[in-house]
Amino acid sequence: MLQFFRRALGDILGNRFLNAVTVITVALSVLMIGVFVLFFINADALMDSWTKGIRIMAYLDSGTPEEKISEIKASIERIKGIETVRFISKKEAIEQLKNQMTHQASLFENLKENPLPDAFEIQMAELSRNREDFDEAARQISALPSVEEVEYGQKWLERFSDMLNLFKASGYAMGGLFFLAAVFFVANTIRLVIYSRRDEIEIMRLVGASESFIKDPFYIQSLIQGALGGLIGLGALLAVFRFVTGEWRLGIGNWKLETASNFNFLLSNFQLRFLPSEIIAGILLGSMFVGWAGCYLSLKQFLKL
Amino acid sequence: MIDVSFDIYENEFLFITGASGAGKTTLMKLLYLGEPVSEGQIIVEGLNLSRIPRKRIPMLRRKFGIIFQDYKLIHTKNVFDNIAIALEAVGTKSRLVGKKVRSVVRTVGMEGKLKSFPPGLSGGEQQRIAVARAIAGDPRIIIADEPTGSLDAESAKVIFGLLKSFHDRGGTVIIATHDTELIRKTGGRVILLEQGRLQSSTLIPKPA
Numbered sequence: 001m002l003q004f005f006r007r008a009l010g011d012i013l014g015n016r017f018l019n020a021v022t023v024i025t026v027a028l029s030v031l032m033i034g035v036f037v038l039f040f041i042n043a044d045a046l047m048d049s050w051t052k053g054i055r056i057m058a059y060l061d062s063g064t065p066e067e068k069i070s071e072i073k074a075s076i077e078r079i080k081g082i083e084t085v086r087f088i089s090k091k092e093a094i095e096q097l098k099n100q101m102t103h104q105a106s107l108f109e110n111l112k113e114n115p116l117p118d119a120f121e122i123q124m125a126e127l128s129r130n131r132e133d134f135d136e137a138a139r140q141i142s143a144l145p146s147v148e149e150v151e152y153g154q155k156w157l158e159r160f161s162d163m164l165n166l167f168k169a170s171g172y173a174m175g176g177l178f179f180l181a182a183v184f185f186v187a188n189t190i191r192l193v194i195y196s197r198r199d200e201i202e203i204m205r206l207v208g209a210s211e212s213f214i215k216d217p218f219y220i221q222s223l224i225q226g227a228l229g230g231l232i233g234l235g236a237l238l239a240v241f242r243f244v245t246g247e248w249r250l251g252i253g254n255w256k257l258e259t260a261s262n263f264n265f266l267l268s269n270f271q272l273r274f275l276p277s278e279i280i281a282g283i284l285l286g287s288m289f290v291g292w293a294g295c296y297l298s299l300k301q302f303l304k305l
Numbered sequence: 306m307i308d309v310s311f312d313i314y315e316n317e318f319l320f321i322t323g324a325s326g327a328g329k330t331t332l333m334k335l336l337y338l339g340e341p342v343s344e345g346q347i348i349v350e351g352l353n354l355s356r357i358p359r360k361r362i363p364m365l366r367r368k369f370g371i372i373f374q375d376y377k378l379i380h381t382k383n384v385f386d387n388i389a390i391a392l393e394a395v396g397t398k399s400r401l402v403g404k405k406v407r408s409v410v411r412t413v414g415m416e417g418k419l420k421s422f423p424p425g426l427s428g429g430e431q432q433r434i435a436v437a438r439a440i441a442g443d444p445r446i447i448i449a450d451e452p453t454g455s456l457d458a459e460s461a462k463v464i465f466g467l468l469k470s471f472h473d474r475g476g477t478v479i480i481a482t483h484d485t486e487l488i489r490k491t492g493g494r495v496i497l498l499e500q501g502r503l504q505s506s507t508l509i510p511k512p513a
C-alpha cells in the first residue's frame with residue numbers, strides 16, 4: 001500500500017503542471033457547486049425565518065355583530081396549531097395606521113367612515129410555523145362564517161419559493177456540468193500519464209504484475225487529485241463566505257471596507273451560516289468520487305490488455 | 306507456428322535454435338502468453354494456456370523469470386528501481402526488496418551501476434540487468450531469449466555461468482540462441498526451428 005502511494009506521489013510530482021490544472025478544475029467545480037449549495041441552504045433558512053415571523057390576518061365581513069366576535073375567536077382558537085388570537089377592531093386598526101402615517105395625516109381627515117374591517121391577528125404555535133400548517137389553518141379559518149378574507153403573505157412567499165426552485169433547477173444543471181468537466185479533466189490527466197508510461201506498464205505486465213498493482217497507483221493519484229481539489233475548493237468557498245459575511249475586513253490603506261454592512265439591510269437579524277459538516281463531508285466524498293470516476297473511465301478506455 | 310509439439314521437463318536445459326525469423330521468440334512468447342494461443346495446446350504446470358482466464362495470466366508469468374531479447378528495461382527508472390518494481394509487482398515484502406536487489410545486482414557484477422539509467426548503459430550491461438531482474442524473483446523456470454547475444458565472450462561466459470548455476474540448483478532453463486558453440490559446450494536438448502516448424506529435437510550429451 002505504501003509503495004502504491006509512493007508511486008502515485010511520484011506520478012503527481014512528475015506531472016506537476018497537469019496535476020495542478022486538474023486539481024484547480026476540481027477546486028473550481030467544488031467552489032461553484034459549493035456557492036450554489038451555500039446559497040440554497042441560506043435561502044431556505046431565510047425563508048424559514050420569514051415563515052416563522054408570519055402572522056395570519058383574518059378580516060371579517062363589515063357589520064359582523066359584536067356578540068359574534070368572541071364566538072368566532074373561540075372557533076379560531078380551536079383550530080390545530082394556533083397559539084394566540086388577538087382581536088383588532090377597525091377603530092384600533094385605523095389608529096395604528098394613523099400613527100404609522102403621521103405625515104399623511106390629512107388623508108384621514110377627509111374620511112367620513114372607517115373603511116377598515118375588524119380583524120383577528122393570529123399567531124401559529126412554534127411547531128406549526130411552516131407552509132403546510134399555515135395553508136391548512138388559513139383554509140379552515142376562511143371557511144368560518146363572517147370571515148371575509150384571510151391573508152398571510154402566501155403570495156410573495158410562494159413567489160419567493162418558486163424563484164428559489166427555479167434557481168435550484170439551474171443550480172443542479174450547472175452543478176452537473178461542473179461535475180462532468182471535472183471528471184473529464186481527471187480522465188484526461190490519467191490518460192496522459194498512462195500514455196507517457198505505456199512501456200513501463202507493458203513491462204510490468206510481462207514480469208507478472210497484477211492488474212491492481214498497475215491500476216491502484218492511478219486510482220490513488222486521482223483520489224488525491226479529487227480530495228485536494230475538494231479541500232482547496234472548500235477553502236476558497238470558506239474564504240468567500242468569510243469575506244461576504246464580513247468576518248474578514250478588507251483593509252486597504254486607511255479605509256476599511258466592511259462588506260457586511262452592505263448586506264445587512266437585506267438580512268436584518270438573519271445569521272448567514274456556512275455549510276453544515278455533513279454537506280462538507282459529502283462534497284469532499286463527491287470530489288473524491290470525481291477522481292475515481294475520471295480514473296475509471298480512462299483506465300477502462302486506455303488500459304486494455 | 307506449425308507442427309510444433311514437444312515436452313519440456315523439470316530441471317531441463319533446453320535450447321531453442323534456428324535461423325533469424327524461424328520463430329524462436331514467438332515460441333517463447335507463447336509460453337508466457339506474450340502472444341495469444343490461437344491454435345493447438347500449450348500446458349504449463351497443468352495450466353492449459355488457451356483456456357487460462359485473463360486474471361490468471363500474471364500468475365502464469367510469475368512462474369518464469371524472463372530475459373527478453375530487447376531487455377525490456379524501464380528507461381525512466383534506474384537499475385535499482387527497475388529490479389525493485391519487478392519484485393514489488395510479484396508481491397515481495399517491501400523490507401526484503403532492497404536486500405534482494407543488491408544481491409542479484411552483485412551476482413551479475415553490476416553493483417557499481419545501481420543508480421544508472423538503462424539508456425546510459427551498454428547493451429551488455431543492460432542484458433546483465435535483465436538477467437538480474439529475471440533471477441531476482443526466484444522463479445522455477447528461466448526463459449532467456451538470446452541472453453548472450455550482445456555480449457563479448459567474457460561477459461557471455463559470466464551470464465551463462467549464472468544460468469547454469471540456476472540450473473544446478475534445480476531450475477529449468479529455456480534458451481533461444483544462434484550460438485552453436487555454446488550449445489556444444491553445454492549439452493542439453495536442442496529444438497531446431499525452421500520457418501515456424503519443428504525441424505528436430507536432439508539431445509546433445511554433456512561434455513565430460
Ligand SMILES: Nc1ncnc2c1ncn2[C@@H]1O[C@H](COP(=O)(O)OP(=O)(O)OP(=O)(O)O)[C@@H](O)[C@H]1O
Nearest residue numbers: 323324325326327328329330331332374451481483
Ligand atoms: N506479432 C506478429 N505477427 C505476425 N508475424 C510475426 C509477429 N511477430 C513476429 N512475426 C513473424 O514471425 C516470424 C518469427 O519471428 P520470431 O521473432 O519468433 O523470430 P526469431 O526466431 O526469434 O528470430 P531472431 O533470431 O531474429 O530473434 C518472423 O517471420 C516474424 O516476421
Ligand SMILES: [Mg+2]
Nearest residue numbers: 329330374450
Ligand atoms: Mg527472436
